[in-house]
Amino acid sequence: MAAVTAQPQVDLREPKGWRRTRNRAATVAMYLAFVVVIVPLGFVLYTVIAKGASIISWSFLTSPIPVNVAPPGVGGMGPAVLGTIEITALATAIAVPLGVLGAIYLNEYGGRGPLARFIAFMADVMTGVPSIIMGLFIFTIWVLHFGYSGLAGAFALGCLMLPIVIQSSHEMLKLVPNSLREASYALGATKARVTVTVVLPAAIGGIVSGSLLAVARAAGETAPLLFTILTVTTANPNVFSGANTALSTEIFANADQPFLGAQARGWGAALTLVAIAFILMIAARLVTARFARYQH
Amino acid sequence: MSTVTQAGPAVPAGSAEALSERRPLGDRGFQVLALAAGLLVLVILVLIAISTTQQATSWFTTEGFKGIFSTNWNPAANKFGAMTFVYGTAITAVIAIVLAVPVSLAIALLLTEVVPRRRARPIVYVVDLLAVVPSVVWGLWGILVFAPWVQHIYASIGSALGGVPVLGALFGPPTSGASFFTAGLILAFMITPIVTSLSREVIATVPAIDREGAYALGATRWEMIRGVVWPHSHGGIVGAVLLGLGRAMGETIAAALVIGSSPVITSHLFAPGYNMPAVIANQFGESSGVFRSALMGLGVMLFAFTIIVNVFSRAVVARSARRMRGA
Numbered sequence: 001m002a003a004v005t006a007q008p009q010v011d012l013r014e015p016k017g018w019r020r021t022r023n024r025a026a027t028v029a030m031y032l033a034f035v036v037v038i039v040p041l042g043f044v045l046y047t048v049i050a051k052g053a054s055i056i057s058w059s060f061l062t063s064p065i066p067v068n069v070a071p072p073g074v075g076g077m078g079p080a081v082l083g084t085i086e087i088t089a090l091a092t093a094i095a096v097p098l099g100v101l102g103a104i105y106l107n108e109y110g111g112r113g114p115l116a117r118f119i120a121f122m123a124d125v126m127t128g129v130p131s132i133i134m135g136l137f138i139f140t141i142w143v144l145h146f147g148y149s150g151l152a153g154a155f156a157l158g159c160l161m162l163p164i165v166i167q168s169s170h171e172m173l174k175l176v177p178n179s180l181r182e183a184s185y186a187l188g189a190t191k192a193r194v195t196v197t198v199v200l201p202a203a204i205g206g207i208v209s210g211s212l213l214a215v216a217r218a219a220g221e222t223a224p225l226l227f228t229i230l231t232v233t234t235a236n237p238n239v240f241s242g243a244n245t246a247l248s249t250e251i252f253a254n255a256d257q258p259f260l261g262a263q264a265r266g267w268g269a270a271l272t273l274v275a276i277a278f279i280l281m282i283a284a285r286l287v288t289a290r291f292a293r294y295q296h
Numbered sequence: 297m298s299t300v301t302q303a304g305p306a307v308p309a310g311s312a313e314a315l316s317e318r319r320p321l322g323d324r325g326f327q328v329l330a331l332a333a334g335l336l337v338l339v340i341l342v343l344i345a346i347s348t349t350q351q352a353t354s355w356f357t358t359e360g361f362k363g364i365f366s367t368n369w370n371p372a373a374n375k376f377g378a379m380t381f382v383y384g385t386a387i388t389a390v391i392a393i394v395l396a397v398p399v400s401l402a403i404a405l406l407l408t409e410v411v412p413r414r415r416a417r418p419i420v421y422v423v424d425l426l427a428v429v430p431s432v433v434w435g436l437w438g439i440l441v442f443a444p445w446v447q448h449i450y451a452s453i454g455s456a457l458g459g460v461p462v463l464g465a466l467f468g469p470p471t472s473g474a475s476f477f478t479a480g481l482i483l484a485f486m487i488t489p490i491v492t493s494l495s496r497e498v499i500a501t502v503p504a505i506d507r508e509g510a511y512a513l514g515a516t517r518w519e520m521i522r523g524v525v526w527p528h529s530h531g532g533i534v535g536a537v538l539l540g541l542g543r544a545m546g547e548t549i550a551a552a553l554v555i556g557s558s559p560v561i562t563s564h565l566f567a568p569g570y571n572m573p574a575v576i577a578n579q580f581g582e583s584s585g586v587f588r589s590a591l592m593g594l595g596v597m598l599f600a601f602t603i604i605v606n607v608f609s610r611a612v613v614a615r616s617a618r619r620m621r622g623a
Binding site for chain 2: 038
């Protein structure tokens with residue numbers, strides 16, 4: 001009996017003094033870091049919405065781009081909206097199928113072989129290649145021979161999107177359980193058929209959501225378009241030939257204009273671009289929530 | 297793909313050859329297609345290297361190694377020294393890293409160690425929003441709103457620190473709203489999401505049993521982070537930081553708008569400067585001949601730098617992830 005009472009008292013309360021202070025300080029610092037991030041983000045979004053909302057309207061989104069000296073009420077960004085949609089859609093049509101196919105190679109065919117692992121590694125590295133390099137690259141191999149066009153811009157954006165789509169699709173294909181593949185093989189299906197009719201549908205939610213995020217990233221990019229579409233002010237519905245324009249490059253051109261009208265149109269274009277990126281991001285989240293069968 | 301080839305009676309059932317011979321053309325075609333799409337990544341990277349280097353040769357033959365290491369950039373006099381821009385790229389990227397890494401690490405720790413998973417998700421969304429805002433929008437905000445606002449702060453810091461030995465050389469006058477520091481600061485906002493998410497992935501690999509062991513010994517959360525999380529994950533975090541460095545080096549449009557576009561080498565962080573991607577973006581359109589070739593050369597150097605940084609960072613991350621799994 002005496003042995004029980006002799007046991008030392010274990011103090012389970014939070015430690016006092018310097019140790020507690022330091023722990024509290026560290027926790028406060030972590031929350032502060034989050035605040036440090038929210039402030040500029042809020043500042044940017046507030047400015048873009050406040051300055052953009054005053055000019056944006058249906059006619060702003062459809063009217064032709066006026067001369068820079070035109071006052072804020074005149075004209076709009078119609079050609080740039082058209083250009084951004086055309087070029088991004090074309091880039092998506094080029095990069096997403098190739099990216100998904102590449103991911104299929106990495107996960108279904110290459111497996112853990114050296115080539116597949118090397119390609120996966122280089123795809124990771126390629127996501128870090130600056131987007132302006134993609135612009136210079138397409139300028140060199142395409143624009144110098146065939147001239148400026150929306151197609152050249154789409155190639156540059158496609159180069160940017162390709163590794164992102166490969167990366168995200170690869171992650172999603174990894175999550176598909178092997179039992180699905182094995183069951184299909186047991187039914188006598190070929191590998192291509194298993195991949196297209198069983199594995200892809202099982203991962204489609206994640207693949208679509210990853211691709212939407214890649215599109216959101218590409219739609220806002222400026223640097224790859226600078227040297228590939230030339231950024232004219234007239235609308236060019238033909239995406240395959242002739243100089244084109246886009247919201248991002250118009251913002252870049254308007255940002256260092258001294259004219260208030262040009263700046264206002266820049267803010268309107270910025271709000272449009274941010275809205276496009278946000279819509280794509282929210283769509284990606286919705287697709288993930290609704291269709292993703294296997295998640296991390 | 298739908299054709300089913302009949303196995304001849306001579307083929308013994310179950311042998312490996314029989315199975316491979318029975319693969320229809322469509323099946324093999326699909327495999328080749330997938331392989332080609334995978335190889336496209338390597339093809340594009342090699343083509344980037346070859347084509348841009350080719351375009352840069354006329355700069356290299358006229359200026360040589362001396363040109364690359366020269367600081368004299370004067371297109372009117374046909375002088376194209378690259379060092380000013382290499383210096384600017386290094387300065388802005390370092391400012392971005394110094395500002396972004398502590399914040400990113402703190403947020404990553406907040407998400408993994410402090411808030412419950414349910415409440416972590418909205419925080420992740422908000423941090424990711426920083427990456428959703430396009431680069432050009434950061435630039436537009438930076439040059440029209442932030443730079444005019446911040447230049448008074450720079451000016452008062454500059455006049456306060458002007459006489460102090462080391463700080464005066466870094467933060468003293470001349471000051472301008474569009475400067476190295478503004479560019480570095482905006483780059484820091486832009487790379488915070490990627491550094492945060494990679495650090496978070498690395499920290500998440502710390503085994504729960506180690507965490508619980510530290511808590512069981514009576515450690516506070518901060519002591520647990522320093523004693524368990526940090527030793528486990530610092531290798532991977534170095535990789536995440538390097539990846540952020542690569543992004544900061546190559547980020548173009550925001551820097552092009554807010555860096556001040558002045559090709560000088562100066563220790564003054566609040567003074568206008570220039571970096572490699574910004575000068576390419578701003579001057580490529582009106583360039584030709586050796587001038588254009590020199591800008592291409594800057595692009596080649598930028599490509600090489602970012603490839604090196606990225607290969608290194610991915611290798612570091614992969615190695616630390618492997619070690620974690622092995623442990």
